[in-house]
Amino acid sequence: MYRTITLALGILVSIPCGSTAFGDTVLSAPNKLVGDFDSDGDRDADDVNALAGSGNLSTGYPPSPAQTKFDLDFNNWIDIFDLIAWLDMGTVDQNGVTVDDLILGDANLDGDVNREDVSILNSSIASPPPLPAKYTCGDFNGDGLYDLRDHWIWLRASLFN
Ligand SMILES: [Ca+2]
Numbered sequence: 001m002y003r004t005i006t007l008a009l010g011i012l013v014s015i016p017c018g019s020t021a022f023g024d025t026v027l028s029a030p031n032k033l034v035g036d037f038d039s040d041g042d043r044d045a046d047d048v049n050a051l052a053g054s055g056n057l058s059t060g061y062p063p064s065p066a067q068t069k070f071d072l073d074f075n076n077w078i079d080i081f082d083l084i085a086w087l088d089m090g091t092v093d094q095n096g097v098t099v100d101d102l103i104l105g106d107a108n109l110d111g112d113v114n115r116e117d118v119s120i121l122n123s124s125i126a127s128p129p130p131l132p133a134k135y136t137c138g139d140f141n142g143d144g145l146y147d148l149r150d151h152w153i154w155l156r157a158s159l160f161n
């Protein structure tokens with residue numbers, strides 16, 4: 001079944017991945033958002049990619065002092081559970097618009113896990129974007145690779161949500 005799904009989705013038009021449309025404008029952020037790792041006043045793709053690209057979240061790693069901001073569950077270890085915690089908080093754009101309760105597999109951070117997301121992953125497998133690997137390009141487990149493990153995460157999320 002999985003192979004059939006993969007083949008069927010492989011023909012979808014590729015969708016670009018990466019930064020959000022909100023841009024990288026640096027604003028003063030007097031009320032610091034948790035998970036706004038680049039301190040630009042939003043919690044968006046740039047922030048989740050900073051976390052996912054900080055190290056191998058699949059194995060986990062001990063944070064340096066500069067990396068403790070990524071430790072969202074405060075266990076002095078950066079891993080996929082911090083990524084899940086970030087997604088659970090959801091995104092906030094610079095106008096305060098939120099998308100809550102995101103889950104692994106939602107590459108474009110729109111709240112749905114569907115064919116758009118696996119199309120993003122397929123595009124990254126076919127033509128890897130520049131390093132470091134990005135969650136929003138389909139590295140759902142944060143191990144720096146786009147591969148079958150990411151497909152399985154997407155498949156589970158799309159079937160059970
Ligand atoms: Ca941000």
Ligand SMILES: [Ca+2]
Nearest residue numbers: 071073075077
């Ligand atoms: Ca942690």
Ligand SMILES: [Ca+2]
Nearest residue numbers: 106108110112
């Ligand atoms: Ca999505």
Ligand SMILES: [Ca+2]
Nearest residue numbers: 139141143145
């Ligand atoms: Ca991966």
